[in-house]
Amino acid sequence: MAYTTINKPSEYFNTKLYTGNGSSGNAQTGIGFQPDWVWIKDRGQVAGHQIFDSVRGATKRIQSNSAGAEVTNDGVSSFDSDGFTLGANSSCNENSQNFVAWNWLGGGTGVSNTQGDITSTVSANTTSGFSIVSYTGTGANATVGHGLSATPKMIILKDRNGTNQWGVYNANIGATKYLLLETTGGAGTASTLWNNTEPTSSVFTVGTTTTTNGSGLNYIAYCFAEKKGYSKFGSYVGNGNADGTFVYTGFKPAWIMVKRTSTAGENWNIRDNKRSPINPANNNLPANDSRAEEPYYATDLLSNGFKIRTLEGGHNTNGGTYIYMAFAENPLVGTNGVPATAR
Numbered sequence: 001m002a003y004t005t006i007n008k009p010s011e012y013f014n015t016k017l018y019t020g021n022g023s024s025g026n027a028q029t030g031i032g033f034q035p036d037w038v039w040i041k042d043r044g045q046v047a048g049h050q051i052f053d054s055v056r057g058a059t060k061r062i063q064s065n066s067a068g069a070e071v072t073n074d075g076v077s078s079f080d081s082d083g084f085t086l087g088a089n090s091s092c093n094e095n096s097q098n099f100v101a102w103n104w105l106g107g108g109t110g111v112s113n114t115q116g117d118i119t120s121t122v123s124a125n126t127t128s129g130f131s132i133v134s135y136t137g138t139g140a141n142a143t144v145g146h147g148l149s150a151t152p153k154m155i156i157l158k159d160r161n162g163t164n165q166w167g168v169y170n171a172n173i174g175a176t177k178y179l180l181l182e183t184t185g186g187a188g189t190a191s192t193l194w195n196n197t198e199p200t201s202s203v204f205t206v207g208t209t210t211t212t213n214g215s216g217l218n219y220i221a222y223c224f225a226e227k228k229g230y231s232k233f234g235s236y237v238g239n240g241n242a243d244g245t246f247v248y249t250g251f252k253p254a255w256i257m258v259k260r261t262s263t264a265g266e267n268w269n270i271r272d273n274k275r276s277p278i279n280p281a282n283n284n285l286p287a288n289d290s291r292a293e294e295p296y297y298a299t300d301l302l303s304n305g306f307k308i309r310t311l312e313g314g315h316n317t318n319g320g321t322y323i324y325m326a327f328a329e330n331p332l333v334g335t336n337g338v339p340a341t342a343r
Contacts, residue, residue, distance in 0.1 A: 006230040009328040012105045012128035013230075015255060015274040016083065022095030024074065026086040034081050036106030036123050036132060037222065039064070041285050042091070043098045043275070043293040050091050052076040055110040055123050055132045056220055058084070061091075062158055064181050064268075064287040070160040100275055100285070100293075102255060106132050107147075115145030116203040122147035129225035133157075139215030141195045143203040150225035152199045153233035154325055156181060157212060157221035167193050167211045170323050172235040173261055174198065175205070179323075181268060182288050187261040229331035233324070235261075240318025244308030251328035253301045257287060258314070262321040266314040271299055273329050280309055301329075 006012060014031045036054040041047070049064040058076045062068075074087025084101070086093040093099075106123040110132065113122040118138060124131035124147030131147045137159075146152060155169040158181075166181035173179070175194040177187045193212050197205035204223065206213035213219075226233055232249040239245050254273045260266035267286035275283040275293065284296035298309035306326070308316045315322070 006128060006227060006328075007331070009230050009251070009254065009330065012125065012130070013254065013327040014103050015272045016101040016103060017274050018099050018101065020086070020090075020093040020095055020097045020099060022088060022090070022093060024077065024086075024088045026093050027080065027083065028086065028101065029080070029083040031083040031103050033103075033105045034079050035084060035103035036079065036108065036125075037104040037130075038076055038079070038084055039102040040075065040092050041100050041293075042094065043100055043285070045097065045292050046290050047091060047292075048290045049287060050075050053123075053132050053220065053222075054079055054106060054108060055121060055134045056160070059087075060160075062160065062220070064166065065290050067163045067165045067182050069162050100272070102272070104128075104130055106130055110134065113145035113147050116143035118142050118144050118206075120145050124148055126150070127227075129227040129231060131223045133221040133223060135219050135221070137206070137210075137213040137215055137217045137219060139208060139213060141205070141207055142213065143205050144221070145203050146199070146221070146223045148223060148225045149201055151201050152204060152223045153226045154224040155199070155204055155221055157219055159210065159214065160218045160220055162210075162214075162217065164210045164214065164217070169194055169199070169204070170261075171198075171233065172323050178211075179259065179261065184265050184267055184288060186264045186266075224325065230328045232326045234326075235321060235323045238308070238311075238316040238318055238320040238322065240311050240316060242309060242311055244310060244316040246302075246307045247305045247324065249305040249326050249328075250331070251305075251326075252303050252330045253306055253326045254329035256299070256301070256306055256324055256326045258322055258324045260314060260317070260320055260322050262319075269296070269314055271301070273301055276301070303330075
């Protein structure tokens with residue numbers, strides 16, 4: 001039996017819970033690596049999601065719940081060897097507020113990639129299947145190198161300059177369709193986002209729309225290839241029952257995001273094992289919304305996947321189709337032979 005090469009998923013993805021103090025220099029440690037993508041949300045009040053990465057630079061922020069342009073603030077002032085340091089900005093460090101930070105390991109500040117029609121700057125971790133890609137649009141159908149040496153199953157990208165929407169590619173709906181991260185919309189159909197062309201092991205294709213490739217606009221893309229025992233980018237069909245669908249991932253999830261694609265009106269729902277350390281994992285933060293954390297229906301994070309415990313439309317409408325992205329806490333059985341356990 002072949003096992004994953006990632007025996008310790010927390011070396012590539014880790015969730016950090018912390019309390020703000022309102023002062024610059026608030027260092028968050030214990031993550032286990034120097035993160036290249038940090039996604040922060042205030043848990044206790046209405047506040048936007050805060051997304052930073054090492055390619056754009058620590059102080060450059062975009063928001064998953066907004067189509068707004070990139071801004072500069074000191075929410076995250078530096079990426080450090082075992083975490084990151086916060087500035088005084090209240091969006092990431094309001095005194096006495098509780099926050100969550102989701103952290104991914106990439107490949108550092110990025111290098112030039114000329115595999116596509118458009119030269120990109122890429123921070124890639126080929127072991128974990130994650131890359132951060134920066135490029136400038138041309139307005140014409142083109143390819144962009146992603147640096148993964150494996151075909152992406154999920155791409156999430158944003159125009160940094162203006163108010164163009166987030167574009168999302170997912171292999172389960174294909175390159176003729178798209179999703180928008182900051183909305184509750186279902187899957188739409190258009191050739192102008194991905195030029196009806198599936199990604200390859202070296203490039204992804206962008207079309208002519210300003211969502212993915214406006215002339216002279218600067219873009220940032222987060223690309224994910226599936227790695228057995230560490231990440232999964234799949235789909236499932238709801239059964240409309242409180243004893244809901246079980247989704248096999250092959251590992252104990254540390255983080256999942258679920259989105260209904262078959263109709264509009266449902267959120268991008270995020271759960272993790274730190275905010276909900278025991279089942280059911282009720283504590284939800286939708287990526288497309290600024291709302292505070294809330295106990296929003298039930299999901300069990302199990303040793304080999306997750307099980308929906310609700311018939312609510314954002315997770316389990318009968319016959320509804322859903323996509324998800326998931327990262328592991330533990331592989332089902334690692335190379336050291338230690339099995340994952342249910343919670």
